[in-house]
Amino acid sequence: MDNPQARPHSGNGQFIRALSTAERDAEAARLRSKGWQYPRIAAQLGFKHRADAYNAVQRVLKETVREAGDEIRTLELERLDALYAAASDVLEREHVTVSNGRVVDLHGEPIPDDGPVLAAIDRLLKIQERRARLLGLDAPTKQNISITPERAAALEQLVEELGEQ
Template sequence: MAKGTRGGNGRFERNPDTATRDAQAARLRTRGLTYRQIADELGFAGPGKAHEAVKRVLAETVQEAADDLRAVELERLDQMYQAALKVLETEHYAISHGKVIYLEEGGPPLADNGPVLAAMDRLLKIQERRAKLLGLDAPAKTSVTVSDAITSEIEQLAAQLGMTDDTEPSEP
């Protein structure tokens, strides 16, 4: 039985032998064996260690599936982005009753910026979705300050309820 090693950060690092044994533990669990039986069969120190092995396999399986799905979604977003970019880069002309509108006869056609603006909006939505999918949007930090007046009011209400900082409400 190969022992796991610890990395520079002190965390357990799996080697191919432990990964194989973890996979065997998961297969035995799917066959209905208890964690005690798995521990006995594969030489784990106890049922808790067998349970940890199965959890590691499940976590990695879920992570791999999530990574695959994320890659597919990113590819779809890339395709949508390219299509929206083509709309953005194409010249669009105003049309009324099926005919191109000209400001003056013989002059250039009237540009229609609606499709360009819609494409820009769509590109921004795709970028937002991509950033969210990749976890690029940092959580917003907010700061809340409580004024002295509010603190004083809270203390008065607590006193009315018969509470102090370190006691429970008193019974009437």
């Protein structure tokens, strides 16, 4: 490809940087971290414009932040998995009612205690909600906003006044 910034299509709507472009971007970021100004970076690395050097550094910074975010998200998901497993163990265990340190029974059979089971269910739901938020699975809530004709007229007047300034 003639354009070193051009990226081949990955087939899923995203573009992939060529290795040479990624290496050049990394070098631009390294030079910037050493205090070099963008015009100097552009000249050193053969960018046509100062803005190309700036964009190269921004791409590296964006990828770095995304990678760190992915690592933190993975760690949080692993922690949630461990909590989920522990709560599932509580849910599956047999629980009996205890009073004054003694198992309460009816006709010689211990009376089941549903409290720990219900608490485990609540905890599992909270873990699932947290996982959904972390992964962005919850759909945004639709809002229906209506405006009175008087407020619409006042808004239009305000827009016109701002446009005149």
